[in-house]
Amino acid sequence: MIDKTFAVIMPAWKAEATIGTTVRSVLAQTYPHWQLVLISDDGADYLAVLAEMGITDPRIKQLSSGKIGGGASNARNVALEQLDTDYAAILDADDRLKPLKLELALAALDEHAIVSTALDVMDEQFAHLRYVAEGPDRVLTPGTHKWVNLSMDSMIVWDRRRADGRYDVTMSNMTDLEFLLQLYRTAPTSMHLGAPLHDYVKRASSMSNGPKVAAGMIASKTTILERLRSGYYPLADAAGSEGVAAFLDISLKAEALYEAALAAQPGLLFEDHLEPMLAAAGR
Known part of the structure; x- marks a missing residue:
């Protein structure tokens, strides 16, 4: 059987304080066939940062965004242009994956090109605030997706052979939804896993939680x-x-x-x- 490898795409900008916890959540995946692609957007050597924390793994690689503060969209596109895997997942450098996320997503990708999961929304100390989209597993259409996943769309995984796109670098916000709509151009439905498999951290400066954004x-x-x-x-x-x-x-x-x-x-x-x-x- 040929292993099906996920590329977990992680932009990193001033992420020294959070990246260790995030990377450990990838190392803890029950499905072992992944590569973690760190895209440095600030010139930092995050492999060295992780090594100082005692975190080394040959499945972790680093790319450069080619910019300083160029933004997550540009950084993700740099990775997407260089990936050699069929499956991709998005992870921000201050969030976490639950241990079963990639294993359960892989099973769902057998029949669906896009898989979303419920969110465990947390504060900066990883204290639970609420769930988003928790409930039964269900097939979603583009028209029903946001009525279930009412917040954040970077919890998705997808099969790049059946649906793919690039992030819109001209937009300041909502780029995850814009990208998802690109995927839905060739995928008529997606599978939503109602178990909270993605830890989404709300920060005081969060783009979706700050009072001035x-x-x-x-x-x-x-x-x-x-x-x-x-x-x-x-x-x-x-x-x-x-x-x-x-x-x-x-x-x-x-x-x-x-x-x-x-x-x-x-x-x-x-x-x-x-x-x-x-x-x-x-x-």
């Missing part, structure tokens, strides 16, 4: 919405655009109200702010 989020969501309505994404499931657009309409309304809601309830997660609005829409 609404303008960037609104601009990016508006761009994607305009693209959907112009036919920019010829989705394999033609009806999918309507569902994504409906989600974005509500999410934009939530963005406009979030700063006031956060002031009234300090620490309010955007997911907790958005979820009741989605439920009220009855989808």
Whole structure:
């Protein structure tokens, strides 16, 4: 049997304080056939940083983004241009994978080109805050995906032979959703695993949790919405655009109200702010 290897793509920018924990979560995977591709976006030698922590493994390799602070999208694209594996997964340098993530995702990839998983949302000390998209395993379409995975889309794994794309370096936010829509151009459905298999850390400066980032989020969501309505994404499931657009309409309304809601309830997660609005829409 030929091993099916995952490339776990991890941009790293000023990640010295978090990267050890993140890399250990990859080393702890029950499925051993992976390569971890670190893309240094700050000129740091992260293999040396890891070695100082006692972390060495021949499956870990480092690339350079070719820039200093060029952003996660550029760094991920550098890796995607050089990968020699069929399967890919995204992991930020301050998040973690649960031990079974790659093993369970591999089984789902037998029938689906895209696999998403529920999130365990945590604070900076890895204390649990909430789950996102926890529940039964289910097949999703482009139009239903965001109504289940209402936050963050970098928990996906995908088969690059059946669906692939590149990250949009012109967008400041929502690049994970934009990338996912590229994958859905050739994949009519995806499989969602309802077990929380990805630890997503909410930081005070998080793009989806900070009180001063609404303008960037609104601009990016508006761009994607305009693209959907112009036919920019010829989705394999033609009806999918309507569902994504409906989600974005509500999410934009939530963005406009979030700063006031956060002031009234300090620490309010955007997911907790958005979820009741989605439920009220009855989808």
